Amino acid sequence: MNKASTGIELAEQFSHNHRTSQNHSSAPDANADPVRLPGAFLDLLAALVRSPSVVGAEHSFYRVLQRELEERGAKVTWYEGVLVAQGNRPHSLHLSAHIDRHGLICTGPNEFQYAAFVSGARSDLLGNSVSEQLMKKIVDRFASETVYAYEPWSGAYRGRGTINRAYICEFRNNLIFELNGMEHLVAGTPVAFSDKLKVTNEALIGQLDNVLTAAALVFLFELGFSGTAFFTAQEEAGKSWRYLLEWFRRFGGSTNQLIVVDTSPYPTFEVASEQKLVLRHKDANAAFNEALTEKLHQVCIQKNISVQFKDEYVEAQNAQLLARGEEPTSLGSTEMGRIISASNGLVDGTTLQIPSSGYHTMAESAPLASVAAFLDVLTDLAGISHQ
Numbered sequence: 001m002n003k004a005s006t007g008i009e010l011a012e013q014f015s016h017n018h019r020t021s022q023n024h025s026s027a028p029d030a031n032a033d034p035v036r037l038p039g040a041f042l043d044l045l046a047a048l049v050r051s052p053s054v055v056g057a058e059h060s061f062y063r064v065l066q067r068e069l070e071e072r073g074a075k076v077t078w079y080e081g082v083l084v085a086q087g088n089r090p091h092s093l094h095l096s097a098h099i100d101r102h103g104l105i106c107t108g109p110n111e112f113q114y115a116a117f118v119s120g121a122r123s124d125l126l127g128n129s130v131s132e133q134l135m136k137k138i139v140d141r142f143a144s145e146t147v148y149a150y151e152p153w154s155g156a157y158r159g160r161g162t163i164n165r166a167y168i169c170e171f172r173n174n175l176i177f178e179l180n181g182m183e184h185l186v187a188g189t190p191v192a193f194s195d196k197l198k199v200t201n202e203a204l205i206g207q208l209d210n211v212l213t214a215a216a217l218v219f220l221f222e223l224g225f226s227g228t229a230f231f232t233a234q235e236e237a238g239k240s241w242r243y244l245l246e247w248f249r250r251f252g253g254s255t256n257q258l259i260v261v262d263t264s265p266y267p268t269f270e271v272a273s274e275q276k277l278v279l280r281h282k283d284a285n286a287a288f289n290e291a292l293t294e295k296l297h298q299v300c301i302q303k304n305i306s307v308q309f310k311d312e313y314v315e316a317q318n319a320q321l322l323a324r325g326e327e328p329t330s331l332g333s334t335e336m337g338r339i340i341s342a343s344n345g346l347v348d349g350t351t352l353q354i355p356s357s358g359y360h361t362m363a364e365s366a367p368l369a370s371v372a373a374f375l376d377v378l379t380d381l382a383g384i385s386h387q
Contacts, residue, residue, distance in 0.1 A: 034201055035368035040222060041375070044068065045215040046197040049206050052150050054103030056119035057190035058233040060155030061099055065218065065231055072221035074229075081233045081243030085217075087226030093382055094228050094258045094349070096244060097214040098235030098335065101207055102360055104147065104177055104191040112177040112191060120237035141361060142166065142177075146194040149185050158189060193362055203269065203365040208356060210235070212366060213261040216375060223384045230258075232335070241338040248339075248347050257292055258349035259381070260336040261374075263366065264310060265359035272365070275308040276300075276373040278353040282311050284330050285337030288350040296352055299380050305373045308355075352377065 048068075053061035062083050066076045074085040083099075104112040105119075142163050149158035161181030169176045182191065198205040204212065217229040230247070232240035248256050266272035279296055282288055300307045311331050318328035336351050354374050358364040379385060 035372050037204075037368060037372055038219070038375075041215065041219045042197075042199060044219055044222075045204070045212065048211050048215050048218075049195050049197045052103070052148070052155065052190065052192035053099050053101050053211070054105065054152075054190040054192050055100040055115040055234055055236045056105065057103075057115070057150075057152035058100050059153045060150060062231070062233075063155065065099070065214075068218050069221060072218065074221045079243065079247060081240065082247055083231040084247065085221065085229045085231070087221065087224075087228070089226040090228045091253070092227045093225075094230070094256065095217055095220075095378070096230040096232060096258055096260045096335070097217050097262065098210050098232045098240050099214045100233055100236050100240075101192070101209065101211060102236060103193060104179075106149075106182075106185045106187050106189040106191065108187055110178060110183050112179055112182070114175050114177075115190065116236040117175065119234055119239070140166070142193065145362060147179060147182070147191045148194055149182060149189050149191045152188075152190050159184065160194070195362060201368075202273075203367055204371060205358075205363055205365045207362050208364040208366055209263045209360060210261075212263060212354060212371070213374070216261070216371075216378060219375070220378060220382060220384070223379060223382075225382050225384060227382060235335055238333075238338075241335045241342065244335070245339050245343055245347065248343065252346065255345065256347045256349075257289060258336065258339070258347055259292070259296075260334065260349065260351045261378075262334070262351065262353050263356045263359075263364070264353035266355050266357050269357040269365050269367070272355040272357045273367045273369070275306045275355060276367070276370045277305055277307045277377065278310050278351075278355050279307050280310050280334070280336075280351050280353075283332055283334045283337035285333055286340035288336060288340065289348040292348075293350040296350060296377065296381075299377055300373075303373070303376055303380070305377065310353075 051061050051064045062078060065083055069076050069085045074087060077084045103115045105115040107113045145163050146160065147163060148160040150156060151158060159182065161179045164178045164180045166175060166177045193207060195207045214231055230244060232243055234240050264278040277300060279293060280288055281293060297307065314329060314331050321328050334351055336349055340348050354366050354370045356364050356366040
């Protein structure tokens with residue numbers, strides 16, 4: 001199953017189709033005290049949001065991560081497609097977050113394409129072109145957005161501009177962007193969306209997928225995390241699981257448990273706020289480790305953190321779709337499911353996700369209560385405190 005179709009496309013389809021319902025949760029209390037996140041975490045996240053990490057051009061972001069992690073006492077090692085940060089008990093807990101974000105890549109004179117499609121080699125030439133439905137969703141999403149170019153290795157600034165228009169090329173059946181002010185760029189130059197973290201009384205807002213949970217893993221080391229954190233590249237192009245599996249084959253034990261962290265899309269902020277965290281028993285690729293999933297669930301119950309099992313939610317929604325004679329949606333594809341499926345028992349684990357709305361936009365919104373719960377659960381698993 002192709003990740004570019006089961007990752008980007010299916011999550012887009014999910015956020016469009018599913019509107020309500022959830023498990024083990026209740027609506028947020030309007031009279032609850034405002035949630036306060038640690039200032040050090042917000043400062044870190046704000047800095048990382050400003051550092052570009054376009055799919056396929058993540059090296060400069062890895063340099064930023066290396067500095068932040070080493071300042072917090074982690075031992076940092078680079079491998080192709082994955083940066084590994086370790087404390088003094090590296091096998092005590094394995095956590096993983098992808099660090100690539102959507103952006104553009106210059107493919108010719110004043111011609112730019114969606115970086116995830118280029119990195120994932122999605123084209124008619126290979127018979128795995130992006131669906132017209134997905135391209136039509138993206139074509140108007142970033143109209144007039146401010147963008148900037150950078151050197152992929154150093155992160156050096158190469159100028160700024162705006163998106164003039166996007167269209168589907170009839171000859172190549174690919175999505176093409178035209179930019180103002182970027183005529184000087186040469187093919188291969190990455191172009192990131194200009195972003196700045198916004199914090200409201202209810203949410204964190206920005207291009208959060210997946211810098212939000214990556215920042216949380218860095219913050220863990222500030223609190224004394226002694227395990228291992230993986231920061232993977234090209235997840236949006238369906239390649240990150242390969243880099244992880246290669247590391248475990250080389251350095252892992254006979255069996256290895258992993259928790260993959262990410263955001264999870266919902267159609268509206270209200271629906272995203274109906275649960276604080278999202279768990280899964282499985283995805284379209286594999287069943288997750290049930291004992292580890294239940295361990296996370298029990299931690300949430302003990303802390304009175306509402307959760308939803310996304311696979312159960314999708315299956316319930318699919319039953320309604322089938323009853324109406326409509327096509328069901330997929331359970332979706334995750335980095336965790338792909339590595340379980342391909343590792344022949346070497347690696348298993350589960351996912352822990354923050355619900356969000358505005359999926360794959362510059363205004364993705366994560367409820368503050370969910371982010372606080374996410375940090376609470378991670379620190380509990382790691383045996384550290386963030387109070």
